[in-house]
Amino acid sequence: MLNKYPLWKYLTILFVIGIASLYALPNLYGTDPALQIAAHSGKTVDEALKKQVQDQLEGAHIAYRRTSLEQDGLLVRFGSVEQQLQASEVLRATLGVDYTIAQNLASASPSWLRSINAMPMYLGLDLRGGLHFLMEVDTESVLQQKIDDTISDVRTLLREKDIRAMSVVAVGNTVVARFNTADLRDAAQGAIHSSLRELTLTDFEQDGSYNLRAVMSPQALHELYKQAVEQNITTLRNRVNELGVAEPVIQQQGDTRIVVQLPGIQDSARAKEILSATATLEFRLVDEHLAQAMNGQVPPGTRLYKERDGRPVLLKKRVIITGERINSASSGIDQDGRPSVNISLDGAGARVMGNTTKENIGKPMAVVFIENKPFMEMQAGKPVEVTRRVEQVINVATIQGVFSNRFQITGLRDANETRDLALLLRAGALAAPIKIIEERTVGPSLGQDNIDKGVQSMIYGTALVMLFMFVYYRGFGMVANTALLLNVVLIVAALSMLQATLTLPGIAGIVLTVGMAVDANVLIFERIREELRVGNTPQASIHAGYEKAFATIFDSNITTLIPGVVLFIFGSGPVKGFAVTLSIGILTSMFTAITVTRAIVNLVVGGRRIKTLSI
16 A cells, blocks of 8 residues: 555645645745835925935934835835934925824835745734724714704704794703693604604603603614714714824724724823824805916915815805814715715704705805814924814715705715715714723834844744754654644744735744644554554554544534633634634644645555555
8 A cells, every 4th residue: 555645735735835835934034114105185205205205314313224115105114223213304304284194113025925925924013013903983972962962853853843842951861851731742753753762761740740751773873882982983983094103003993992003103191292282173165266276366265275185165154063063974865876975964064064964055164173283393403293273075965955954975986985975074073982901012122122022932942842853853853844844834924925914923823823733643653553563564653643633633623712712702802813823723733743644655655565654
């Protein structure tokens, strides 16, 4: 009996190993501290900007390695983090608000590797250094604001329906409306049920009055908290962009908490200041005398703005409503199948919007997004941080009819834009209070120390395992050692191809996987020894060892993979990083320990009639 694989199996294994080696290779080249410069407000990134940046860096005596025009903008590489930070301050002050400058770690791998999208793994906060914030949304304030808005909406609705109420007040977390007669209460109940469907209504009598209690349904309450967290995540992501952070982590943790990780940032005070910055919205009518304004003759009562693509638009100075009047915003589809954003205003905003749209049907209306941004300016030769008010038109739409508290914004490009605009509108409308409940700073030197110790642990662990396998299993131990090294290559390649973030617990997962990777080979080799002891031939023992050990290997790895998947689904941060490397390691170790070692054994001894095995 001979042990052989068909040719296609050998070719498949070689192909997998070749691809893995190729995509693991960029991790050997490391990364360069870099600045990524992107343009907005109609500006472009071209050779002229490249020359301007080079002149500014040389004028400030800041050394750089090279500059290159990339798909995402202009990339400037440096030899050290200190040079990167100095250049960031100078360029922020000189380029101004028309460009975004992000600190980055650019792959130092050759261009031919980058051309096939072979990139190194991302490094987590604990390996690169930076800031970690755990924030919590104040749900009580969100609920109280919603109750206040509901009172305003109910009062407006009853006034429009000519239903007289004795009072509409908040009682705890509910809204109670009191009426003189049961008929008025029943009429109010029908009107509120048809217009404010998120409310659950119950009627009761007390002290001679006929009352109606309104509470938010559990589904509406869940959606309210969910939207509050989404709004704050959107707002925080906008603020993080202004910090110039590459590869930030901004994600929800639990129902009401948000994790913000800023790799490479060390200034905690500035980060907290920017993360707590506010933004608002304004709705204004569009003036049609744009050509006159472009010639320098801006009509009285108007002002020139810019849209997101840099195009000018002339708006009237009178503000219709601000974002404070928006209760909620959601993306959807209108009656013609076009993407739209559904807006809900409070009572005061509804009255103003109704009067304005009634008088301006067929005319365009614009949404202006306003925020206070920090910028660096050179004053007396030193970089100084200043705050500027930035206003940008994010949407212009034609008023199709009269609307008050509920209306739609259409004319957007696609569903993704409507979804983003809805989040942006909600973020500008609701400043859900956030408090920082955990703050942690990881220095870059500590991050490098974590990398060094993690790599050392992996090297020592792998070396000891390989030494044991060689001493105990001899030639077959060397086969297992070869598979073990290939397993590490496959893990690194998988993390690089997925662009996963490697954390310190992730390194622990790899080290653990290295130890587990030889478990399968131990089971196989011991089974082969048993077959030899009962008198089977070497070839028959090899075949039986792999066949009979497979079920045990499969069961043991699956029972380990299941907790890994559960940790990934329910865990967060470091726990999720550990789960990713552990799960990938289990899958790759099964491939190397079973398929790759069998292929090597078949190539070396499978085609020969032998009497003994080096095991």
